[in-house]
Amino acid sequence: MTNDRHIAQEDLDLYAMQALSTGESAAVRLHLAECAQCRNELAEISGDLALVAMSVEQHALPDGARQRFVNRISASPASAEAPAVSRTIPIDARWPMRRAAVWIPWAAVAALLVLSVSLGMKILRLDQEIQRESSVAAVQSAANAHAQEVLDLLTAPTAQHVLLTAAKTRPVPSARAVYLASRGALILQASNLEPLPEDKTYELWVIPANGSAPIPAGLFRPDAAGSASLVLPQLPKGISAKAFGVTIEKASGSDTPTAPIVLSGAAPAAGE
Amino acid sequence: MLDRVQARDQMAMTDLFDRYGSMVYSVALRVLKDPALAEDVMQEIFFKVWENPKMFVQGRGSLGAWLAVVARNRAIDALRRRKPSDPVEDVVLTSKTNLASEVERNTMMEKVRVVLNGLPSEQQRSVELAFFDGLSHSEIALQTGDPLGTVKTRIRSALMSVRKALQA
Numbered sequence A: 001m002t003n004d005r006h007i008a009q010e011d012l013d014l015y016a017m018q019a020l021s022t023g024e025s026a027a028v029r030l031h032l033a034e035c036a037q038c039r040n041e042l043a044e045i046s047g048d049l050a051l052v053a054m055s056v057e058q059h060a061l062p063d064g065a066r067q068r069f070v071n072r073i074s075a076s077p078a079s080a081e082a083p084a085v086s087r088t089i090p091i092d093a094r095w096p097m098r099r100a101a102v103w104i105p106w107a108a109v110a111a112l113l114v115l116s117v118s119l120g121m122k123i124l125r126l127d128q129e130i131q132r133e134s135s136v137a138a139v140q141s142a143a144n145a146h147a148q149e150v151l152d153l154l155t156a157p158t159a160q161h162v163l164l165t166a167a168k169t170r171p172v173p174s175a176r177a178v179y180l181a182s183r184g185a186l187i188l189q190a191s192n193l194e195p196l197p198e199d200k201t202y203e204l205w206v207i208p209a210n211g212s213a214p215i216p217a218g219l220f221r222p223d224a225a226g227s228a229s230l231v232l233p234q235l236p237k238g239i240s241a242k243a244f245g246v247t248i249e250k251a252s253g254s255d256t257p258t259a260p261i262v263l264s265g266a267a268p269a270a271g272e
Numbered sequence B: 001m002l003d004r005v006q007a008r009d010q011m012a013m014t015d016l017f018d019r020y021g022s023m024v025y026s027v028a029l030r031v032l033k034d035p036a037l038a039e040d041v042m043q044e045i046f047f048k049v050w051e052n053p054k055m056f057v058q059g060r061g062s063l064g065a066w067l068a069v070v071a072r073n074r075a076i077d078a079l080r081r082r083k084p085s086d087p088v089e090d091v092v093l094t095s096k097t098n099l100a101s102e103v104e105r106n107t108m109m110e111k112v113r114v115v116l117n118g119l120p121s122e123q124q125r126s127v128e129l130a131f132f133d134g135l136s137h138s139e140i141a142l143q144t145g146d147p148l149g150t151v152k153t154r155i156r157s158a159l160m161s162v163r164k165a166l167q168a
Helices: A009-016 A022-034 A036-054 A065-075 A103-155 B002-006 B010-032 B035-051 B063-079 B102-118 B121-132 B137-144 B148-167
Strands: A174-180 A185-191 A200-208 A215-220 A228-231 A241-250 A261-266
Touching (some): A009 A036, A009 B148, A036 B148, A065 B035, B010 B035, B102 B121, B121 B148, B137 B148
């Protein structure tokens, strides 16, 4: 339809006469919107066609046609310029205006009212929906901003990284035992022990691996620093130990441990 | 005159109707071949001009030529019982003659008639089918049995003849 850059004149002829297909017309209209040269050529062709139109045999107007027109404009509003509802001239041969039923305008008004109400409700719903969406968007936006702040802080090269630990607390009581079952030899070193009343003492127990009753392994009291030691107390030889425990007993000691066990530790297998 | 119409001067509008009414009616009648329908088309066109005189933009050619093209287009729409194909404002034309003068207009029209009547019958037929019967190019090709390109060429040749005759 087009040559290199413009619409062919033959097609402009047909376009001016509305003799192109809908698709072809649309393509020409698109080109015309951009091309002054083709618009000018179309104007020339329309001028030619105007002459062709005007060359038709002339007929007198039907009787009363002039008066009908005068009556019509006389009845029209006297405003300076009536608002044009449409940019086009609606003409439909099936429904000529002078034979149109009078109810048509009222039906149109009613339809417009219904349409207006429907549109109003729709607008209201859309408005509410927009408000809801706006609220959600605001919350999400705040969350995103917060997350971004966190990320910025963590990745900032100039940020100071400081390790904080718990403030200095009271040392935990502990004890370390070294036991040689075959010789019945044992050394215990304890530290950070709680001070005891004068009538109390700590007592070490060997818990035999064979399940027999705990064997008392010596008494000891901590010094002012909470330290204490027990070196080679009297113990039977050949008693394999499953564990060791410390209890608080009366100052003279006890034959059986008294709960609670304040320190305890499982013995690893011999030789480990 | 349109300025007075713009000012809601009914007398000016009536003068405009008197000047161009029969021409617009004749064009519509030529297409529709029905006096009542042709008058409906004419009445609507002039009433639209009364409602909105700015539809016709000064400098877009003569008002008479513009009305003739609008009358033809709206009559074809009515013939095909379709909605108006294009806004009337889209009709832009170049007119090299003063068609507002009835004498000059009549002289010009006579020249055009002579040219059209002198065209080869195939060209006349193609212009007739496209312009007054509102057939598309493919419908014309189907009806005449001619190739599409031939239909286009005939219409182009006819319009060029009209233009040359008026320039002579």
